[in-house]
Amino acid sequence: MPDFEPITGRYFTMNVAGDDVRIYVEEAGAGIPLVCLHTAGSDARQFRHLMCDREVTAHFRVMAFDMPWHGKSNPPAGWQDREYQLTTELYRETVLAFCTEMELEDPAIMGCSMGGRIVLHLALEHPEAFRAVVALEGADRLEPYYDTDWLHRGDVHGGEVCAGYVSGQVAPQSPDEYRWETLWAYMQGGPGIFKGDLYFYWVDGHFDDRSGLIDTGRCPVYLLSGEYDSSCTPERAIATAKRIKGSRITVMDGMGHFPMSENPELFRRHILPVLEDIRNRG
Amino acid sequence: MIEKLATYVNGNDALVRRGRHIECSLLVGVGDNDFIIEIKGGRVTNVRRRAIAIESGCFAVRASADVWHEHWSALPKRDHHDLFSMLAAGHAEIDGDLLPFMQNLLYFKALLAAPRAANEKA
Numbered sequence: 001m002p003d004f005e006p007i008t009g010r011y012f013t014m015n016v017a018g019d020d021v022r023i024y025v026e027e028a029g030a031g032i033p034l035v036c037l038h039t040a041g042s043d044a045r046q047f048r049h050l051m052c053d054r055e056v057t058a059h060f061r062v063m064a065f066d067m068p069w070h071g072k073s074n075p076p077a078g079w080q081d082r083e084y085q086l087t088t089e090l091y092r093e094t095v096l097a098f099c100t101e102m103e104l105e106d107p108a109i110m111g112c113s114m115g116g117r118i119v120l121h122l123a124l125e126h127p128e129a130f131r132a133v134v135a136l137e138g139a140d141r142l143e144p145y146y147d148t149d150w151l152h153r154g155d156v157h158g159g160e161v162c163a164g165y166v167s168g169q170v171a172p173q174s175p176d177e178y179r180w181e182t183l184w185a186y187m188q189g190g191p192g193i194f195k196g197d198l199y200f201y202w203v204d205g206h207f208d209d210r211s212g213l214i215d216t217g218r219c220p221v222y223l224l225s226g227e228y229d230s231s232c233t234p235e236r237a238i239a240t241a242k243r244i245k246g247s248r249i250t251v252m253d254g255m256g257h258f259p260m261s262e263n264p265e266l267f268r269r270h271i272l273p274v275l276e277d278i279r280n281r282g
Numbered sequence: 283m284i285e286k287l288a289t290y291v292n293g294n295d296a297l298v299r300r301g302r303h304i305e306c307s308l309l310v311g312v313g314d315n316d317f318i319i320e321i322k323g324g325r326v327t328n329v330r331r332r333a334i335a336i337e338s339g340c341f342a343v344r345a346s347a348d349v350w351h352e353h354w355s356a357l358p359k360r361d362h363h364d365l366f367s368m369l370a371a372g373h374a375e376i377d378g379d380l381l382p383f384m385q386n387l388l389y390f391k392a393l394l395a396a397p398r399a400a401n402e403k404a
Contacts, residue, residue: 145370150384164387168364228360230367
């Protein structure tokens with residue numbers, strides 16, 4: 001028998017905004033449910049190292065699903081006649097539908113980049129649904145610095161340009177193997193999907209005017225930001241943390257925008273104390 | 283270091299292969315000095331100082347000498363480690379026809395970072 005990893009993957013269908021979508025979910029471990037949300041334009045493989053970390057899976061049931069249109073999850077039927085665009089409302093509904101379908105009880109939720117933004121929205125609007133939220137490279141206010149139209153057009157290879165857009169978001173210190181594995185997922189995204197996700201990330205997801213209303217007494221908030229992140233910079237994460245009273249911020253030196261996939265060894269040093277804190281809160 | 287770009291690029295087989303369909307010139311500004319970089323089949327075939335005002339490339343990338351110096355260091359600081367990070371931080375500018383640039387984004391980023399190899403080996 002091969003030396004199997006502890007990760008198992010399964011499919012199910014759920015309804016989101018009136019559409020039935022076939023969802024792929026991977027999980028490992030047992031204990032407190034921990035839902036993990038991948039970055040824009042990528043998929044749940046980004047969390048494979050976390051799901052193979054026994055110090056995590058001894059206490060947490062770690063689940064990561066591919067968003068509709070991403071990875072091994074399907075787009076809804078009729079996708080060929082639609083333009084994919086992720087809104088705050090659609091993203092929130094997707095995550096809540098997943099938690100409902102999986103019958104999760106008091107889960108923690110951790111997201112990266114766009115996932116790091118939506119968990120903050122969830123902390124504000126659904127604090128009763130989550131025992132804690134962890135925002136990796138997530139902020140309540142961002143400033144776009146590139147034109148997303150280049151990401152989906154016939155005369156530019158989508159996979160190559162998506163990887164090129166984010167290649168500098170990996171810190172120079174991160175191991176080459178994981179740098180290129182992270183970029184590989186970007187090269188495999190469907191046409192227009194990264195661009196459609198960035199509508200939420202760059203345009204629709206701002207809520208710095210309301211993030212201060214998050215009650216961390218009801219739903220604790222943890223923010224972690226990589227030194228080399230050029231979009232959710234440490235400065236933007238710190239500004240977000242200041243607005244969310246009671247939140248905890250960690251700046252990860254020598255890390256970029258994809259902590260769990262670009263440098264899993266360094267990431268675990270930062271995330272294990274956070275997960276321990278969540279456990280201790282009960 | 284930009285003058286030696288051909289050495290850094292043409293000795294990198296993987297980079298040359300990535301740019302094998304490229305044939306164009308670009309302008310790289312290092313402070314007040316403009317350089318024309320000619321590329322054919324992924325290889326740098328010529329690097330020269332811009333001699334006359336109307337000489338140009340299909341696109342131009344400019345940054346100060348200090349920013350390029352940091353970009354080419356073995357372990358660049360944040361906001362200097364990647365062309366897009368430099369653009370995001372306002373440390374670099376890009377103008378011109380960006381279609382060939384975007385069509386070969388990974389190549390051109392690696393091309394502009396290629397002098398780093400000399401410092402990594404040092």
